Amino acid sequence: MMTSVGPVNPSQLRYYTHQFRRNRVPGQLVVQMTDRCNAFCPQCGMRTTEHFKRHRLGLGQLKTIVDNAGRRRIQAISFTGGEPLLLLDDLIAMLNHAGAAGIPYIRTGTNGFLFRHPERPDFDERIDRLAARLAATPVRNFWISIDSADPATHEKMRGFEGVIAGIKRALPLFHAHGLYPSANLGINRNLGGEYSLPVLPRHHSEAQAADFRVACERGLGRFFRFAADLGFTIANVCYPMSLPEEDRLGEMQAVYGATSVDRVVSFARHEKALLFEGLARAIRANRSRLRIFAPLCSLHAMKQQLAGGPSGYACRGGIDFFFVDAMQGHSFPCGYRGREDAGAFGPEDSGSDAGPPGCYQCEWECFRDPSELTGPLGELLSRPLSLLRRLRRDPQFFRCWWEDLRYYRACGFFDGRKPSDMGKLAAFVGAGDAARPDHQVRAASPALTTLRLTEARRSAPAGQDRCSRLTG
Numbered sequence: 427m428m429t430s431v432g433p434v435n436p437s438q439l440r441y442y443t444h445q446f447r448r449n450r451v452p453g454q455l456v457v458q459m460t461d462r463c464n465a466f467c468p469q470c471g472m473r474t475t476e477h478f479k480r481h482r483l484g485l486g487q488l489k490t491i492v493d494n495a496g497r498r499r500i501q502a503i504s505f506t507g508g509e510p511l512l513l514l515d516d517l518i519a520m521l522n523h524a525g526a527a528g529i530p531y532i533r534t535g536t537n538g539f540l541f542r543h544p545e546r547p548d549f550d551e552r553i554d555r556l557a558a559r560l561a562a563t564p565v566r567n568f569w570i571s572i573d574s575a576d577p578a579t580h581e582k583m584r585g586f587e588g589v590i591a592g593i594k595r596a597l598p599l600f601h602a603h604g605l606y607p608s609a610n611l612g613i614n615r616n617l618g619g620e621y622s623l624p625v626l627p628r629h630h631s632e633a634q635a636a637d638f639r640v641a642c643e644r645g646l647g648r649f650f651r652f653a654a655d656l657g658f659t660i661a662n663v664c665y666p667m668s669l670p671e672e673d674r675l676g677e678m679q680a681v682y683g684a685t686s687v688d689r690v691v692s693f694a695r696h697e698k699a700l701l702f703e704g705l706a707r708a709i710r711a712n713r714s715r716l717r718i719f720a721p722l723c724s725l726h727a728m729k730q731q732l733a734g735g736p737s738g739y740a741c742r743g744g745i746d747f748f749f750v751d752a753m754q755g756h757s758f759p760c761g762y763r764g765r766e767d768a769g770a771f772g773p774e775d776s777g778s779d780a781g782p783p784g785c786y787q788c789e790w791e792c793f794r795d796p797s798e799l800t801g802p803l804g805e806l807l808s809r810p811l812s813l814l815r816r817l818r819r820d821p822q823f824f825r826c827w828w829e830d831l832r833y834y835r836a837c838g839f840f841d842g843r844k845p846s847d848m849g850k851l852a853a854f855v856g857a858g859d860a861a862r863p864d865h866q867v868r869a870a871s872p873a874l875t876t877l878r879l880t881e882a883r884r885s886a887p888a889g890q891d892r893c894s895r896l897t898g
């Protein structure tokens with residue numbers, strides 16, 4: 427999930443500067459409206475076939491949360507699920523309410539169920555109405571989850587036959603209303619096509635590691651090209667959240683009890699470092715094609731962290747960023763520190779009591795990416811000497827960060843109400859798999875590619891599909 431950062435007005439600029447000076451960053455809130463869902467995703471405990479008591483936040487409860495977010499000058503709010511569009515009327519009301527509360531960056535999304543049956547005669551009219559309703563709100567970014575570059579694989583995972591054709595047909599209708607949806611990929615082993623990311627054994631050779639990294643780069647590159655060909659102008663990537671055994675049993679606990687045991691979204695530590703490397707390469711290769719939010723500086727920091735402990739900027743979860751669950755409407759530091767229930771999301775700034783940021787426990791992009799992106803600005807204004815030391819210690823992070831900023835500017839800061847400026851993106855034509863014919867990209871070794879999901883189930887650690895569950 428992305429947090430939009432963009433051109434700001436003078437009042438915002440003053441506020442952001444004030445926040446950075448006190449080592450705080452512009453706040454973000456993720457609100458889970460419901461844990462109801464109508465999809466069949468194998469990677470998610472909220473799929474329709476799971477049996478547990480479902481919840482939704484009432485309109486009054488939602489309004490109070492949004493009002494309090496406005497009072498706390500939260501800058502970015504996401505309405506998520508489950509499937510938010512199952513509560514379309516409430517969602518539209520909340521998007522408007524968030525705008526009225528003065529929150530500038532508002533986003534929501536869907537699993538795409540409304541884009542099924544594009545062959546029906548009323549499809550265009552129905553989708554046009556939906557696009558018009560959303561476009562009439564102040565929503566800035568609207569995401570559609572896509573699991574795979576292979577339509578059949580995506581449709582099988584979601585249980586929505588024909589939905590890719592529907593999305594392709596729907597996108598121009600959204601564009602006509604001035605709304606440019608984002609393709610939202612939760613990284614999984616099927617992303618480049620079924621079983622495109624094999625399991626890399628814990629004990630592996632260098633050649634196997636290189637093959638795995640190339641399989642990631644290649645699959646992700648295929649995904650970005652697929653999203654652009656469908657008509658998306660923005661893409662974002664949710665990093666895998668599989669946790670080591672000791673973490674799952676320890677401090678971290680998903681806020682929802684419904685966690686997935688399917689391994690299609692599970693990646694071991696040694697796989698994640700290579701995955702991030704492959705992702706960075708695929709992003710560089712495709713940045714001129716569509717606006718890709720995932721920041722290189724964050725991938726660099728997390729790769730370093732996986733290799734040798736905390737690196738980059740600590741997560742702002744529980745300080746500037748918060749998550750509200752659908753079960754009780756309670757606030758948590760994020761979707762994964764479920765043992766830290768802070769009760770109702772109140773009007774007072776609770777972050778100042780939380781102490782300095784120090785959490786590096788996971789790679790949840792919703793909170794990690796904006797923490798890395800805003801980190802240098804806060805440090806510059808609050809602890810410049812510390813920034814200088816960091817610069818000397820890890821100059822590569824700052825090279826990536828600067829490259830991200832230049833790119834984000836060219837992307838119009840991912841304003842989902844505007845089309846891409848392809849002329850500006852053209853300056854970011856990169857080297858990588860997309861720039862080379864397929865035969866020049868080293869194919870993953872047969873030994874790895876022939877592994878099937880059943881093999882993955884045996885070998886990979888259990889995981890949690892936090893991305894899809896939090897973003898529908």
Ligand code: SF4
Nearest residue numbers: 741743760785787788
């Ligand atoms: S790193 Fe951030 S998202 Fe992950 S557990 Fe810590 S506070 Fe939560």
Ligand code: SF4
Nearest residue numbers: 463467470537894898
């Ligand atoms: S991943 Fe999203 S769409 Fe799929 S079952 Fe879970 S909440 Fe529903």
